[in-house]
Every structure is written in structure tokens, then in C-alpha cells.
Amino acid sequence: MSQVEATTVKKQLFINGEWVEANKYTPLYSPYSNEEIAQVASATAEDVDRAVDAAYKAAETMAELPAHERAGILENVAKILEKRADEAAGIIANEAAKPIKTARAEVDRTIATYKFAAEEAKRMHGETIPMDAAPGGENRIAYTVREPLGVIGAITPFNFPMNLVAHKVGPAIASGNTVVLKPAGQTPLSSLFLAEVFKEAGLPAGALNVVTGSGAVIGEALVKDDRVKKISFTGSPAVGIGIRNKAGLKRVTLELGSNAAVIIDSGIDLDKIIARCVSGAFAFQGQVCISLQRAYVHEDLYEEFVEKMVEATDRLKLGDPQDPSTDVSALISSKDVERALAWIEEAKQGGATVAAGGKAERNILHPTILTGVEAALKVSCQEVFAPIIVINKVKSVEEAISQVNDSRYGLQAGIYTENIHTALMATRKLHVGGVMVNDIPTFRVDHMPYGGVKESGVGREGVKYAIEEMTELKLVVFNQNY
Template sequence: MWIGGKWREAKTYEPLYSPHTNEFLSDIGQAEPADAIEAIVEANAAFQKFRNYPAHARAKILAKVADILEERSLECAEIMALEGAKSIRNAREEINRTVQTYRFAAEAAKSNYGEQIPMDAAEGGENRFGFTIRTPIGVVTAITPFNFPFNLVAHKVGPAIAAGNAIVLKPAEQTPISSLFLAEAFKEAGLPDGVLNIIPGKGDVLSEALTTHPYVKKVTFTGSVEVGHIIQQQAGFRKLTLELGSNSPFIIDEGVDIDQLIERSVMGAFSYNGQVCISIQRIYVHQSLYGEFLERFVSRTKQLVIGSPLDEKTNITSVISKKSLDRLQSWINEAVQEGAKIECGGTVVGNVLVPTVLTNVNRDSKVSRFEVFGPVVCIAPFDTLDNAIAEANDSRYGLNSGIITPSIERAFYAATRLETGGVIVNDIPTYRIDNMPYGGWKDSGVGREGVKYAMREMMEEKFISLKFSDNN
């Protein structure tokens, strides 16, 4: 554990294994509630000084961390490949994005603007000057997922530090080494002791302390809807960001050139084995293109290479756990019993679920209704754009959606009606860059990430009014 700028021994340790090979990787300290409380107390003490750090100093720290990660990018990528079974190519891409995220955070630290209020726009506002400032909120606790163990951590740690806050990070149980790597990177970059604390352990053991301690002013969580609801109840009136589940729809309209989208669509469905919040889960194809698209999509899917995460040629590796693999198999079998057809995949090789394409899926089957979070995609035809939009919106989730169409009118028509926090036009819903606003509607969560947007949610806005003498 990393608490108060020092390594701390835990009372208990648990072994961490590679999900792809079952190889032993390390013994990981398991924080207890008392450790979480100690980390929060240390963070609060550090915050009292760090809140006054000038913006340029915070920016330099974040920029230095970006440089360290860039210099050690291969080491970081290999950590992800081992503990998360992410293909080495995807892992390198994530580190590149992580470096960019911390650089965005460095820029955001220097761009903390308020707003001038025209006081004399209201009667009684004469001779007054009004403005707002944003101030750091205090201790932020962050609970992060396994699927992007460097970059999604950066989306919480970077904005928190840019804003002048202190943070206590609880990384995902399967990918703690990626987070623990940050401890000495931030130390080397000059971050004061106690501003960043990292406590690996089990969420159900630590969540109450992380969400209810009186020093905690903001909780940010990325994970499942079910856990998000528990955290929302625990956190009470604290500021809260919840990045929860998704079930991303992708609409392919009539008149589209299929040559331009097969590769991109397959990538959007199966990148990191579909374990991406905005992975394509449902594809709706205009009936005039459906047959050709399905044939070519299945053909390209069958060409994906299954192999070791450390092999440069690998596209598909194991999913994160045996529990996840068993769930995916159960959902596929249930869908078939309810009438679905397996166009390819559906089988298991070692710890790997072969990429699976389903058609004729009952809309109430789990693979269509809930978040699959695995290498499974459902494809269906549609007659009219209104039908496709209605099908896409028939979900408890609303994170990202996508539509590809040659018509700007139909693009805007769909974009204004799709019930998601982001609509990606003429690309897959899996598209994300790290400075764009990112967050969902409905059960996909509350709040927004995307560096400057996350930073704003980690600050308090204060209005200040100055009255001048009436004699002037």
C-alpha cells in the first residue's frame, strides 16, 4: 500500500495470477478499512497545503509524470499484458493515451477560469461587480476498473491533482500493479507526500470507508451499475461521478459504403475482447446492406488471431476471469435457447471465448438487454431509421451510440433522438479521445469525465460580489 508518500505493509496478502495463463504474478497487499481511513486522514492533511500550490507547479508535476510514463511505456504495457491479459498492441495504445491524458491534465491545471456576472443586468445590481471562482474540493476517493488500468486511473488522478485536491485510489482487484506503479512515478515527479494514496484491496471491504468518511468530499467510481447504486446510497450528499454500464448500439444506414466500415466495426466490437465500456454490442444494419455486411463482418471476425497477450500478432486473449467466462457462456447458451443463431464463435479455447456473432436475438435476451462486457456482438436488420433509433434506445443504458450515414440530415435527426451521453456520427460508438466530455444517461451513470470536465466536478464554484460606493 502507498500511504502518506511511503510504502506500507498490509496485514494480509493475496496472490495475483495472469488471467491468460494462470501464472503467478505477485502477492498483493489487501487494505482493510483502517488502512483506508489512514489514507484519507493523510490525504486530508496533505490537502491543507497542496490546495495552495500554484497552478504552474501542479502542471509541472503532471507533465513530469507524463514524461516518466512515456519513457517507461514498454514496461507499463507489459504490466497490463500480464495482469489484465490486454494484447501488447492495445496496451501500448493505452499508455500513449495515458501520457496524453496527464498532459491534458497539466494544461487544465493552468486553465481554471471563472466567469464574470453582469450584475447590473438586474435591478438593484448597480455598482456591483460579480464573478465566480473554482476552488479545490478536498479529498477525492477513486475506485477504478480493470479494463483500462492506466488510462481510466489517469482520468481520476490527473484532474484531481490538477484541481489541487488530494486523492485516495482503490484500483481494480485484478489490475493493482498498474496503479501501484504510479506511486513512485508521482514521487519522482515531485508530488508532495500524501496527495496521492493507493490502497489495493476488495471493494466490498473498503467501499464504506471510502464513501462515508467525513473528510471525503467527492467519490468517483467506474464499474457496474449494481455497485454504482450502492455507492450512490453510501455517498449521500457528497459530489459523485459514476461511470457505469453500457450496451452501445451502432446504426449503419442505407447508402453506406461497407468497404469503409468492416474493419472499424470488428475492432469496435472485439478490441480488448469486448471488455470496453463503449464496445459495440448491438449493430443495426439497414436491410439493403444487411446480408453483405453480416457475411463480411463474420468473415473478418474469423480472421482475428487468438494468442498470448505478449505476441504482437494477437487480437484476442482471455477475458478477465473464469467467472466472467462462465457468465458469457451462460448468456450465449440462453440466447440460443431463445432463438438466436451463432454465426461464428461461441466456443472456448483455454481461457478464451472465441469472438461470437449472434443474429435473430430476442431483444430481452441478456446478450441484448444487459452489458455483455465480452467478445459478443448482436447484429440485426432494420427497415426505417425510426425503427433503428427505437431499438437503440430500448435499453437501460445510455453511454455512447454511433450512426454512420451519408445523409447529414439523417445524422442530425438520429443524433438528437438517440438517448445517450455521446453520439458518434460516421464512426463507431467505441470512439473516444481523452479531452472530450464522456458520461452517460439513464443507468450509465451521472457526471462527466474528460479531464477538464472531471476537474470541474472535483471543484466547488464560489460566487463573489463586490459593492462599490454609490458616490462614484
């Protein structure tokens, strides 16, 4: 055995509260240094079956667990994460190349998400129905209750490997469900760390199972298994549409692609918003579902906006994700760098101007600003998932709204305007899941309803709203005429 093999961390599957050996392990490499980080278990369909079986058997225990106990477990998770926050952030920075200061912010949001889940565990309730509002309903008492679905299959992406997991696992546990979690292939360590945290927090065995490996193998097994009552998926539209087509009557929440845009009306003080727009475009290398990819700027401010964006972008520090001063680090893979560079080249060939960036060093793509981009080019109409922003000139907000809506996607959009009538008009006419007035589309806090329209998906996350989709509404009617 070589020295490298001898010192490599080996990560097993987490099934029924225990660490389980797999037949095969796959090396995991750092996106930044390309060094091997770990050997990670590759689950087979049989492993997934065992995980689903464990979750299915634990479902009754979880459903009967009192709300205060479920809340207590989630509160314990938040407390443990607070104590181990630096360790958690280090894991994210290592496996995802997320700059450490951004990773710390993700850990803080993850803690908040589990706290919200603990609170919502105690707020699950139905309503009373006035049956005598209808003829024949006299002397009847009716009310609704929410009951857990059972086993939830959670499939999560690489870009927020702790917080997007929390947005599936937190509400599932809060509402008395059990979970089989399949994390992204590049970021399994965060989920395996969370499994350890949940075990320490007192979660019953089988309530959370983590299976790592091939998305095709694990996803297929989860979607086809009748014991799995819901799939919650965050990822690409192609995979999400495939899941929905195979899911039958199984509940499905899909958070898919985006191509988020901001509109900047005339009369805006650009100095107040430039830092925000740079953060929206380039935080975590643009690998954020609601990353600011398109800006439509009123012609009165266009030249000044481009100039100030370039100046601010040039001040960003590129480098090691573990360095606290780093703003932008490596993309998740070399293939993504190659794709992004190809899209930039296509834009240049199509007449666009590279105002900043447009080049790469190893896996670090320099933050890139493109102007004069035709709407049909990939950097404008597809999800770039890289540190690239397209800035285009418009004559009016109405023109900008038309450009924003001319997209397959509709997750969130932002508009900066001093005019309340313009703002209200934009909230009506923008065809997206969320409109941020006087902010970038990249804004999200963890208790708000989050989700999109068109190819951005179906359903909503945000703990309260996820719980609604992870529970069944039951009606109870007492007939007092008996």
C-alpha cells in the same frame, strides 16, 4: 519457504508517499496463464483511514500549490511514462491479459490524459458577472473562482487500469485536490506503478494514496468518511447505485454500464467500416464500456454486413497477450467466460444463430457474432463485457433508433449514414450521452466529455469536465457603494 513464494513480487500499500506493510496479502494470478504474478496488500478499514488522513492533511498543501507547479508535476508524470512506456504496457498485458499492442495504445492515451490535465491546471478560471444587470446591483464587481473540494475517493475498474485511473487522478491533481485511489482487484499493479511515477514526478506526500484489496471494505470506508468530499467511480450499476444511495451530500460521479449500439443506414460502403466495427466489437475482448455490442443494419445491407463481419472476425489472431500479433486474448476471469457462454447458449435456445465463434479455449472466448437475437435476451439487453456482437436487421433508421433506445443504458451510440437529415434526426432522438456520426460508439479521445444517461451513470469525465465536478464554484462580490 517454497521457491514460488521466494520469487513472488510483494506489493505494499502506498500511503503518505511511502510504501506501507499490510497485515494480509492476496495472490494475483494472470488471466491468461493462471500463473501467480504478485502478492498484493489487502487493506483494512484502518489502512483506508490512514490513507484518508494523509490525503486530508495534504489537502491544504495541494490547494495552495500554484497552478504552474501542479502542471509541472503532471508534465513530469507524462515524461516519465514516455520513458517507461514499454514497462507500463507490459504490466497492463500481464495483469489484465490485454493484448500488448492494445496495452501500448492505452499507455499512449494515458500520457495524453496527463498532458491534458497539465494544460487544464493552468486554465481553471471563473467569470465576471455584470451585477448592474439587476436593479440594486449598481457599483458592484462580481466574479467566480473554482476551488478544490479536498479529498477525492477514486474507485477504478480493470479494463483500462492506467487510463481510467488517469481520468480521475489527473483532473484531481490538476485542480489541487488529493486522492485516495482504490484500483480494481485484478489490476492493482498499474496503479501501484503510477504511484511510483507520481512520487518520482515530485507530487507532495499524501496527495496520492493507493489502497488495494476488497472493494466492499475500501469502498464502504471511502463513502462513509466525511473527510472524503467526492467519490468518482467506474464500474457496475449495482455497485454505483449503492454508492450513490450511501453518499448523502457527497459529490458523486458514476460511469456505469453500457450496451453500445451502431446503426448502419442503406447506401453505406461496408468495406470502409467493417474493420472499424470488428475493432469496436472485439478490442480487448469486448471488455470496454463502449464496446460495440449491438448492430442494427438496414435490410438492404444486412446479409453483406454479416458476411463481411464473419470474414474479418475469422482473421483475428487469438493467443498470448504479450505476443505483438495477438488481437484477442483471455477474458479477465474464468467466471466471465462461463457467463458469456451461458448467455450465448440462452441466445441459441431463443432462436439466435451463431455466425462466428461461440466457443472458448481456457479463458479465451472466440470472438462471437450472433444474428436474429430477440431484444429480451441477455446478450442483447444486458452488458456482455465479452467479445460478442449481436447483429439484427431493420427496415429503417427510425426502427433502429427505437431498438437502441430500448435499453437500461445510454452511454454512447453510433450511426453510419450518407444523409445529413437522417444524421441530425438521430442525434436528436438517440437517448445517450454521446452520438458518433459515421463512427462506432467505441470512439473516445481523452479531452471530450464522456458519460451517459439512464443506468450508464451520472456526471462526465474528460479532464476539463471532471475538473468542474471536482471543484466548488465560489462567488465573490465587491460592494463599491460602501
